[in-house]
Amino acid sequence: MIEIITIMLLFAMSLSMIRLLKGPDLSDRVIAFDVISVMAVSLLVLLSIYFKRSIYLDVALVFGLIGFLGTTIFGRYIERGI
Numbered sequence: 001m002i003e004i005i006t007i008m009l010l011f012a013m014s015l016s017m018i019r020l021l022k023g024p025d026l027s028d029r030v031i032a033f034d035v036i037s038v039m040a041v042s043l044l045v046l047l048s049i050y051f052k053r054s055i056y057l058d059v060a061l062v063f064g065l066i067g068f069l070g071t072t073i074f075g076r077y078i079e080r081g082i
Contacts, residue, residue, distance in 0.1 A: 002050050006043065013039045030074040037067025 013036055020032035041064045048056035 002046055006046055006050075009039050009043050009046070013043075026074075026078055030071060030078065033074065034067065034071040037063065037070070041067070 016032045016035045016039070020029050020036065023029040023032060041060045044056050044060035044063065048054065048060070
């Protein structure tokens with residue numbers, strides 16, 4: 001079951017990557033980046049469950065924080081510039 005969910009997440013990430021590369025607006029690209037980071041965190045949590053290793057949860061936590069900060073910085077840039 002975890003394998004099917006992983007494949008679905010990777011497919012969704014690839015579709016979001018297309019939106020990130022082809023997005024007509026900068027806001028579309030920021031949202032695609034945020035979606036990819038959330039799916040990557042989900043994928044890391046699934047890997048942690050599958051391999052029964054807690055180190056992946058630590059990596060997921062750090063990656064989630066970095067993704068949140070990146071989205072916040074891009075949002076500030078869109079709103080009024082840095």
